[in-house]
Amino acid sequence: MTVRLSRYTMFIRSCSSAVMSSSPVIVTKTASNPFNLVHADLRHLESTISLLLQSTVPKLSQISNYYINNSGKRIRPTILLLLSKATSKSHLVSPSQRKLGEITEMIHAASLLHDDVIDNSSTRRNIPSTPTAFGNKMSILAGDYLLAQACILLASLNNTDVVKIMSTVIANLVEGEILQLSSRTTDFSIYLEKTYLKTASLISLASKAAMIVDSRSEEVIHAAEEFGKNLGIAFQLIDDMLDFSNFDLGKPSNADLKLGLATAPALFAYEEFPELGPLISRGFGEPGDVELATNLVLTSQGISKTKELARKYIDRAKIAISSFEGSPAKDGLDEICELVLNREK
Amino acid sequence: MTVRLSRYTMFIRSCSSAVMSSSPVIVTKTASNPFNLVHADLRHLESTISLLLQSTVPKLSQISNYYINNSGKRIRPTILLLLSKATSKSHLVSPSQRKLGEITEMIHAASLLHDDVIDNSSTRRNIPSTPTAFGNKMSILAGDYLLAQACILLASLNNTDVVKIMSTVIANLVEGEILQLSSRTTDFSIYLEKTYLKTASLISLASKAAMIVDSRSEEVIHAAEEFGKNLGIAFQLIDDMLDFSNFDLGKPSNADLKLGLATAPALFAYEEFPELGPLISRGFGEPGDVELATNLVLTSQGISKTKELARKYIDRAKIAISSFEGSPAKDGLDEICELVLNREK
Incomplete structure (x- = not known):
């Protein structure tokens, strides 16, 4: 674990310093909506998960399916x-790759169930969170149940390497959450490490596993893992940027600052305004901290630098799969990269 | 799942009705302390788990090890x-059987971490519970981390049947907890079903898995599973009995009644005192309910019938392994049966 993280830290340090350079932006031709390409597969995934989560305890089926039924894209x-x-x-x-899609969605839903208890979140995707709707106890238990069902499905793949990879994801999600809870630092590499563990690890390692279960070459396995990792980090960077740049009633939501979290825009702003340092260290905990930090972030180049960094990761994701033969699915992957980078909510 | 439960319900119904019959008690010669037979193996297990739970986040290692370091026997x-x-x-x-011992202890510890959050327990084994010592968030996360590490270790066994069996245990633990939280019933078969899911499933299925990983015969695999199942149910029956029969400052602790739970002694007492029915249905929630129920249980044959039923399960456990060749380990298993039945705390 130590080795993995330190190698990873080296990688992300090289990546975050590269933001200042001016490597060319890769331009992709626009494909048809990539989600349409897999529409039927996604409907099949939803119905299969619903069957898998049937329990002799009906409430358990209901709650473990709650975020899966109210999912995004x-x-x-x-x-x-x-x-x-x-x-x-x-x-x-x-069929094994389909199962990995189901497992990935189930692990993701399990982490949401537990995160919402941990963060005392009252809503998610504009509906009441599971702790609000069903209580903390049932949210914890439904999360455990989802993890157990994901493990049962994993076992059915008959590939112990893949079980190990996907179990590592669960450990990473926990380590990322703890890093987020415990670190109030201006160190960008710790932020990126947290982002890998909490967001990118799942999609990166699931992509790797999806190639392993269908016996792809080492090169393709590595390419898929890199694609997932870079896309995942870009996804979170944009998420953190939107927390400042999405205005609601004239104000940014800056939910992260309110939770005491310094994300990329605030860390970039700190480079321009060192007075942000003490605020970051105390988790924006004193009266006026959130407002002052918001103003400094909006005055700084924090938001544009965050988007620029996300573009670097998106470019890396595209480069990772650039050797794939041309196909609608390959175009769809490139298109997802652009959608992730340019989404506005 | 439905099939398994309904077959199991049939089994437990036959068993609970058999309590009234007078089948002979199996007498076992006293072996040396069975824990001494595996003393060195247990120390090895402890040091291995401690290594496995090392994390780059030190607090995570500390909390996930907390109940393992403060374990009972x-x-x-x-x-x-x-x-x-x-x-x-x-x-x-x-080596695979050793790993299964470690996995079993890790799953058990994970379930304690989550149970103590769910039940708001402030202490366990006379020390502060993890929610008390480290907070709910860290207890949930450390439980998830233990489950993830257990899955990684499971994967290293290279036996997908065993991964499936042990993942089923995690699902069973959740279903058992929910059955306990949600059922206020006088139905003895539901109580026994909950007891199987929440207590006996782990030791039963882990015993089965320990035989599978070392290629034992079908008969031996079945015997180990039956041994674990019956011993596990007896263990819980005695636990529930001691909640009434262990007096502290002249009063039983009756923690279960205070939690709203009707266990075997109360359910047997209900057969003699139907007035207990409404109290059970309302989870002993009105003033005076706990005191009245305690008195009725102590007046009834509830405690002696619970011990008698535990003896039936212990006899079944012994019969399950009766064809094993004589050895100190076999004597140790018989001795554990007696220790479980006759423990006083």
């Missing part, structure tokens, strides 16, 4: 499905 | 180790 399984199609000669997704 | 791995020795021609424990 299903970006994680979409990426796995497109990677599977793009790297298959027949452009087909294998 | 380690009855679960002791049973696995003794079953492994008793069924091996060389009387040796294989």
Whole structure:
């Protein structure tokens, strides 16, 4: 674990310093909506998960399905499905790859169930969170149940390397959450490490696993893992940027600052305004801290630098799969990169 | 799942009705302390788990190890180790069987971490609970981390049947907890179903898995599973009995009644005193309910019938392994049965 993190830290340090350079932006032709390419597969995934989560305790089925039924675009399984199609000669997704999509969505939902208890979140995606709707106890238990069902499904893949990879994801999600809870630092590499563990690890390692279960080459396995890692980090960078740049009633939501978290825009702003240092260290905990930090971030180049850094990661993601043969699925992956980078909410 | 439960319900119904019959009690010769037989193995297990739970986040290692370091007798791995020795021609424990002992202890510790958040427990084994010592958030995360590490270790066994069996245990623990939280019933079969899911499933299925990983015969695999199941149910029956029969300052602790739970002694008492029915249905929630129920249980044959039922399960456990060849490990298993039945705290 120590070795993995320190190698990873070296990687992200090189990446964050590269933000100042001016490498060319890769331009991709616009494909049809990539989600349409896997529409039928996603509907199949939803119905399969619903069956898998049936329990003799009906409430357990209901709560463990709650976030899955109220999901967003299903970006994680979409990426796995497109990677599977793009790297298959027949452009087909294998049953094991489908299962990995289901497992990924189940692990993601489990982490949301536990995160919402940990963060005392009252809403998610504009609906009451599970702790609000069903209580903390049931949210914890439903999360455990999802993890157990994901493990049962994992076992059915008959590939112990893949079980190990996906179990590592669960450990990473926990380590990322703790790093977020415990670190009030101006160190950008710790922020990126947290971002890898909490956001990118799942999509990166699931992408790797989806290639392993269908016996892709070492090069393709590595490419998929890199694609997922870089796209995942870019996704979180944009998420953190939108927390400042999305205005609601004239004010940014800056929910992260209110939770005491210094994300990329604040860390970039700190480079221009060192007076942000003490505020970051105390988790924006004193009266006026959130407002002052918001103003400094908006005055600084924090938001544009965050977007610029996200673009670097998106470029890396595209380069990772640049050797894949041309296909609608490959175009779909490139298109997802642009959608992630340019989304506005 | 439905099939398994309904078959199991049939089994437990036959067993609970058999309590009134007078089948002979099996007498076992007293062996040396069974825990001494596996003393060195248990120390090895402890140091291995401590290494496995090392994390780059030191607090995570500390909390995930907390209940493992403050464990009781380690009855679960002791049973696995003794079953492994008793069924091996060389009387040796294989590396995979050792790993299963570690996995079992880790899953058990994970369930304690989450249970103590769910039940708002302030102490465990006379020390502050993890929610008290480290907070709910860290307890939830450390439980998830333990589950993830247990899954990684499971994967290293290279046996997907065993991954599936042990993942089913995690699902069972959740279903058992929910059954306990949600059912205020006088139905004895539901109580026994909850007891299987929440207590016996782990030791039963881990025993089964320990035989599978070292390629034992179908008969031995079945025997180990039955042994664990019956011993586990007896263990919980005695636990529930001691909640009434262990007096502290002249009063039983009756912690279960205070939590709203009707266990075996109360359910047997209900057969004699139907007026307990409404109290059970309302979870002993009105003033005076706990005191009235305690008096009725102590007046009834509830405690003696609970012990009698535990004896039935202990007899079944012993019968399950009666065909094992004589050995110190086999004697140790019989001795554990008596220790479970006759423990006083």
